[in-house]
Amino acid sequence: xxxxxSEDVMGFQAVSRRFGSTEILKDLTLSISDGAxxxxxxxxxxxxxxxxxxxxxxxxxxxxxxxxxxxxxxxxRPAERNIAMVFQSYALYPHLSVAENxxxxxLMRETSAFQRLPLISKFSTSSRSKRAGIxxxxxxxxxxxxxxxxxxxxxxxxxxxxxxxxxxGRALVRDPTLFLLDEPLSNLDAKxxxxxxxxxxxxxxxxxxxxxxVTHDQxxxxxxxxxxxxxxxxxxxQDGTPRxxxxxxxxxxxxxxxxGHSMNFLVLQRGATSAGGLFAGLGLSCSDPSMEMTxxxxxxxxxxxxxxxxxxxxxxxxYLGGETMIELLLDRQIGLETGSKLRALVSSARVPFGLGDxxxxxxxxxxxxxxxxGSGERIRTGIxxxx
Amino acid sequence: MRQGILIRVASTIALLLGAALVLLPFFxxxxxxxxPPDEIFTRHVSLLPxxxxxxxxAIAVTSVPLGRFLMNxxxxxxxxxxxxMLFSVPCAYALAQRQFKARVVIFGMVLAGLLVPxxxxxxxxxxxxxxxxxxxxxxxxxxxxxxxxxxxxLFRQFFARMPKSLxxxxxxxxxxEGAIVWxxxxxxxWPAATAFAIFSVTAHWNDLFWPLIATSDPAIATPPRGILxxxxxxxxxxxxxxxxxxxxxxxxxxxxxxxxxxxxxxxxATGGLRG
Ligand SMILES: Nc1ncnc2c1ncn2[C@@H]1O[C@H](COP(=O)(O)OP(=O)(O)O)[C@@H](O)[C@H]1O
Ligand SMILES: [Mg+2]
Numbered sequence: 001x002x003x004x005x006s007e008d009v010m011g012f013q014a015v016s017r018r019f020g021s022t023e024i025l026k027d028l029t030l031s032i033s034d035g036a037x038x039x040x041x042x043x044x045x046x047x048x049x050x051x052x053x054x055x056x057x058x059x060x061x062x063x064x065x066x067x068x069x070x071x072x073x074x075x076x077r078p079a080e081r082n083i084a085m086v087f088q089s090y091a092l093y094p095h096l097s098v099a100e101n102x103x104x105x106x107l108m109r110e111t112s113a114f115q116r117l118p119l120i121s122k123f124s125t126s127s128r129s130k131r132a133g134i135x136x137x138x139x140x141x142x143x144x145x146x147x148x149x150x151x152x153x154x155x156x157x158x159x160x161x162x163x164x165x166x167x168x169g170r171a172l173v174r175d176p177t178l179f180l181l182d183e184p185l186s187n188l189d190a191k192x193x194x195x196x197x198x199x200x201x202x203x204x205x206x207x208x209x210x211x212x213x214v215t216h217d218q219x220x221x222x223x224x225x226x227x228x229x230x231x232x233x234x235x236x237x238q239d240g241t242p243r244x245x246x247x248x249x250x251x252x253x254x255x256x257x258x259x260g261h262s263m264n265f266l267v268l269q270r271g272a273t274s275a276g277g278l279f280a281g282l283g284l285s286c287s288d289p290s291m292e293m294t295x296x297x298x299x300x301x302x303x304x305x306x307x308x309x310x311x312x313x314x315x316x317x318x319y320l321g322g323e324t325m326i327e328l329l330l331d332r333q334i335g336l337e338t339g340s341k342l343r344a345l346v347s348s349a350r351v352p353f354g355l356g357d358x359x360x361x362x363x364x365x366x367x368x369x370x371x372x373x374g375s376g377e378r379i380r381t382g383i384x385x386x387x
Numbered sequence: 388m389r390q391g392i393l394i395r396v397a398s399t400i401a402l403l404l405g406a407a408l409v410l411l412p413f414f415x416x417x418x419x420x421x422x423p424p425d426e427i428f429t430r431h432v433s434l435l436p437x438x439x440x441x442x443x444x445a446i447a448v449t450s451v452p453l454g455r456f457l458m459n460x461x462x463x464x465x466x467x468x469x470x471x472m473l474f475s476v477p478c479a480y481a482l483a484q485r486q487f488k489a490r491v492v493i494f495g496m497v498l499a500g501l502l503v504p505x506x507x508x509x510x511x512x513x514x515x516x517x518x519x520x521x522x523x524x525x526x527x528x529x530x531x532x533x534x535x536x537x538x539x540x541l542f543r544q545f546f547a548r549m550p551k552s553l554x555x556x557x558x559x560x561x562x563x564e565g566a567i568v569w570x571x572x573x574x575x576x577w578p579a580a581t582a583f584a585i586f587s588v589t590a591h592w593n594d595l596f597w598p599l600i601a602t603s604d605p606a607i608a609t610p611p612r613g614i615l616x617x618x619x620x621x622x623x624x625x626x627x628x629x630x631x632x633x634x635x636x637x638x639x640x641x642x643x644x645x646x647x648x649x650x651x652x653x654x655x656a657t658g659g660l661r662g
Binding site for chain 1: 550552553555556557558559560561562566571574575
């Protein structure tokens with residue numbers, strides 16, 4: 001597997017979490033490498049936030065253990081784990097100014113309860129000098145995040161993007177070992193989201209700390225992360241680099257989820273592997289002809305080719321600018337179920353045809369994914385792909 | 388258009404009548420407090436005195452230790468409010484934002500507690516305080532009200548509407564549950580706190596029932612209890628100074644309400660934090 005660094009900041013060992021009788025996380029084992037940007041990607045409701053709360057120590061697993069640097073931290077409160085968290089709703093304290101919001105974690109960590117008492121905090125000199133030191137650091141962080149002029153505002157007086165920065169500042173100020181971000185950009189408008197994406201990536205590079213970034217948006221995960229944990233129904237169904245998720249999906253669920261345009265799946269009938277069939281036409285051969293298989297081909301990997309093995313009538317054309325999505329009703333041929341459809345993304349410059357025209361499409365053999373029809377698992381052995 | 392104006396005129400008149408009905412006893416009190424004795428018991432009813440008798444106020448202040456009564460009122464009410472806040476705010480926070488087994492049962496008990504009038508529990512409490520030899524003390528006036536199910540209920544409703552992530556953020560920032568209560572939850576619910584303070588202070592400032600049962604020493608009499616000494620000393624006839632005394636003891640409450648009016652109405656009406 002890929003090398004993400006030597007030590008794991010955070011690990012789950014066979015963690016499950018039940019609320020009442022519903023099991024939200026099922027036997028989850030994972031590790032977060034130090035210094036890496038890890039995305040937890042999955043549709044909403046799959047248990048991403050629950051996972052993050054377990055990492056933070058805001059919630060306890062029903063079974064299994066949570067470790068940091070190999071040591072069990074189940075008994076440790078969030079502050080003791082030295083993690084920072086950015087919430088989807090930002091969760092800023094509405095009654096405190098920007099400066100006080102950012103300063104609160106430091107104040108709690110570095111002053112005693114006695115020094116924080118209302119009167120003592122004003123008049124004790126030790127408390128005052130500590131506060132001055134904290135405020136200096138808060139100011140530095142605020143400058144870095146372009147919040148320098150807003151230190152005395154209340155969160156209610158800030159725009160969404162500024163609130164987001166304050167939330168990041170509050171996470172940053174205590175120099176945590178692990179940053180947890182729960183869909184931090186989902187409340188921003190599209191333009192700001194793209195800008196904040198690159199700012200967060202820059203922040204990760206600058207701090208060199210481990211980031212765990214929860215999102216349901218695959219473009220965010222693919223674009224920012226070193227590594228993606230793809231979650232579905234309380235399980236991690238694939239764990240790898242964005243590239244490996246795209247190029248080597250382990251099953252049809254991953255294959256269907258990852259990618260800008262959803263993958264075409266062609267269910268093959270028995271005997272599809274024989275000579276003259278579609279299977280052979282695509283340049284594939286198989287050592288076990290009894291296997292039931294499903295082919296997966298991404299629309300962007302199909303191309304117009306007069307000799308291509310996939311042919312049929314154009315049913316629908318969608319012009320997308322530089323590219324055009326065409327939907328094809330495939331003609332009968334050996335191994336293919338009748339009524340199979342195929343979506344293909346081709347360069348708009350190459351579309352001289354219209355509805356009802358017959359065309360041929362081709363695909364490089366190495367870009368065809370082969371899955372077992374029953375389980376949906378990727379078939380790794382016994383498939384030969386012509387060069 | 389015309390119909391709209393008619394409806395507005397009618398509803399304004401109805402509201403004015405309602406307000407007059409509510410305010411009449413109050414004006415009556417002011418009026419009597421300013422009337423000389425011979426004008427109070429006359430056959431014809433007049434709201435305005437012919438001659439303004441300021442001396443009623445002088446008699447009220449000098450014939451009984453009114454200053455002392457007001458002081459007692461302040462001590463008792465602030466003592467009660469202090470303990471009610473001290474106990475009901477954390478309790479409400481636990482009921483609203485923490486998960487524990489008996490949560491539903493305890494909240495049910497709080498709701499049930501709202502239905503039990505104090506008069507039902509007054510006798511057992513009186514007997515208990517008597518056994519402890521605590522009657523006739525500030526303790527006797529404060530202790531029975533140190534917790535308030537109404538306060539718990541009011542704050543719980545307020546806290547339950549606050550977003551959970553706010554408290555999670557505070558936990559991540561290193562605040563203990565206690566610190567969350569006093570540094571986050573309470574400051575965010577000051578409309579509720581103001582409303583509660585006004586309810587609590589008015590109820591206990593005006594309370595006559597319990598001071599009458601639990602105390603007999605004039606030195607610790609609260610204002611309404613103290614007012615009764617007019618009757619004792621003057622055989623119940625001296626209405627002018629009595630009303631003047633009543634004016635003096637209600638004035639602080641009215642001032643308090645006027646100062647906190649806006650927050651109070653916000654606390655009662657919305658009970659809400661901006662989303
Ligand atoms: N405290 C809770 N009690 C009961 N069910 C919960 C609780 N927290 C989350 N869930 C359920 O767990 C599932 C996963 O939630 P969550 O982790 O928030 O998903 P995601 O963040 O991936 O959208 C949801 O169906 C949700 O209803
Ligand atoms: Mg979520």
